[in-house]
Amino acid sequence: MLEPAYQVDVVVVGAGVAGLSAAHRLTSAGVTTAVLEAAPWVGGRMSTEKVDGFRLDRIGQLLFTSYPQLGHSPGLDALVLRPFAPGVLLHSEGRHHRAGGPAGAGGARSAFHAVRAFASAPRPPASLPKARARVRALRPVPPVVAAYGMPGAAVTELGRFDGGLPCFDAGPQPAPSGPADRVQPFGIGTPLRLRAALARIATTPVDRLLARPEQPAGQALAARGLPARTVDGFLRPLLAALLCDPDLTTSSRCADLALRAFASGRLCLPEGGAEVLPELLAASLPPGTVHTGVRVTSVATNAVTTAEHGVIRCRAVLVATGARSAAELLPGLRVPGFHAVTVVHHTTGEAPATGGYLLLDSERGGPVAHTAVVSGIDPSRAPAGRALVSSTVLGPPPADVDTAVRRHLARLYGVPTARWETLAVHHTAEAVPAMRPPHDLRRPVRLLAGLYVCGDHRDTSTLQGALRSAHRAASAILTDLGAHRPLHTADPTPTTPRKAVA
Incomplete structure (x- = not known):
């Protein structure tokens, strides 16, 4: 018997989030699709290891509630995102500083407390009326609702300044208490300037950000008009965590997009793990x-x-693997550089008090770029009575990474860590594709009629970039196939080896 001309409309190679998301868009349009994955599981780098009731992400890349594709991707309606406390917690000079969060509950009232705290420091008298005038411009914003699969009360943006202002928070937000905590680490007048800078980037259209001159992010920071202490103490460690790039060699345009996501949304984790x-x-x-x-x-x-x-015969092929695997299947495809990531998971009976924040080291006094009590954000990741602390090391890890990380965590959290139990150390040498300038955020997804590629190496090296490239690739396939209705009833993909027909 003759074999059919083709057995399926589209074959998607790779069952990561990009390939699976593209498959959703194709099948929703009536295009028969087969997703082929070499591993025994789906997800690619977004995988989670289970150890004694703990759920341990292998890479632990940070997500944002402001990623548009999370709300628009079919199949993610049931996704629950667990938000961190607004902003981040910075460790500097043995103390914790809260920075970058939205104004506190009550909108103008909490923002007034923040400005009053800043105004209590010596400063020119003329600046206070300006600060009060800006406070009067405060207005509350609606809560984040179920667009991300969460109840409306689960994540609430507590207030924005001029339509999206993250700011240093001195209002009644949950945070560590005690004499070591303070709110003004970056010098007189800096908080308002930083608030204004983040407000501008939160409301700047993406097209305008992408039209800015491009250079390495580390160089671009120096030209932003903020004090060096603010840049080095807040923006550098924040961007290093968001981009997985400790040297900030990433394109300044990609860094601006990361800051925009931070300024307009909340850091979050998927409930149950990345998988x-x-x-x-x-x-x-x-x-x-x-x-x-x-x-x-x-x-x-x-x-x-x-x-x-x-x-397996088909009408089109979409390669949705990682960059290196894609280049092996598609000779001539450029392979980018990569950022290495090591995630170290510890457990302890008593969780360090961080108030649900992501903790960064402003002084870069050890290998840990950022750390968090993950079980405090997502209780499903640890058994009852145990705390899960997950810490990320960027770049090549030290020789004895666990010992170095424990020593650094003891300083960051201010508690002994010698008795903490190490659950896992996950090192991924090619965790995140590098986005060094010049970086094309819309790299072609259509190579030839019938041959396509997608993944985070085609847009930005984020979940948002992976999903967006999947959307572009699926749209290109549907256009080329003219698929607005079911094309045919496909034979099932074989599950046993087939003999070649002469």
């Missing part, structure tokens, strides 16, 4: 769409060859 996102996407696809344990060895515009099932 929940790809698992939700896979579970909501039509049965039989996703096939794990299938290794693709070559691709063409009308077929893929697999090690397990021979040739």
Whole structure:
């Protein structure tokens, strides 16, 4: 018997979030799709290890509630995001400083307390009336609602200044208490200037950000008009954490997008671990769409060859793997540099008091770039009675990474860590594709008619970038196929090896 001309409309190679999201858009348009994944599980780098009731992310990349694709991607309606406390917690000179969060509950009242705290320091008398005038401009904003799969009360933006102002917070936000905590680490007048700078970037259209001159982010910071202490003590450690780039070699345009996401949303974690996102996407696809344990060895515009099932014929192929694997299947595709990430997970019976914040080290006095009591953000990640502390090391890790991390955490949290139990140390050498200038945020996803590619290496090296590239690739495929209705009833993807037909 003759084989059919093709067995499926589109084959997607790779079951990471980009490939699964593209498959959703294709199947929703009536295009029969098969997703082939070499690993025994879906998710790629967004994976979670289970150890004794703990859920341990292998990379732990930070997400934002302000990522538009999280609310617009089919299959993620059931996603629950657990937010950090607004802003971040900075460790400097043995103390904790709260920075970058929105104004406190009550809008203008809490912001007035913040300005009053700043005004209590010596400063020119003329600045206080200006600060009060800015306080009068405060207005509350609606809470973040179920667009991200959360109850409206789960994440609430407590107030914004001039339509989206993150600011240094001296209002009644949850945070560590005690004589070591303070709110004014960056010099007289700096908070208002930083608030204004973040407010501007939060409300600047993306197209205008992308039109700015491009240079390495570290160099661009010096030209932003903020004091050096603010840049080095707040913006550098923040951007290093958001971009997974300790040297800030990332394109200044990508850094601006990261700051915009920070200024207009909340840092968050997916409830249950990073693997929940790809698992939700896979579970909501039509049965039989996703096939794990299938290794693709070559691709063409009308077929893929697999090690397990021979040739699978199709009308289009979408390569949705990581950058290096994609280049192996698509010779000539550029492979970017990568940022290495090491995540160290500890558990302890008594959680350090950080008030639900992401903790950064302003002084860079050790290997840890950022750390958090993750079980305080998402209780499902640790068994009852235990705290999960997850810490991220950027770049090449030290020789004895666990000892170095413990020593650094003892300073950051101000508690002994010698008795903490190490649950896992996950090192990923190619965790995040680098975005050094010049960086094209819209790299082509259509290589040839019938051959496409997507992933975080085609846009920005974030979840938002992966999902956005999937959207672009799926749109290109649908346009080329003219798919506005079901094309045919496909034969099922083979589950046993096929013999070649002469």
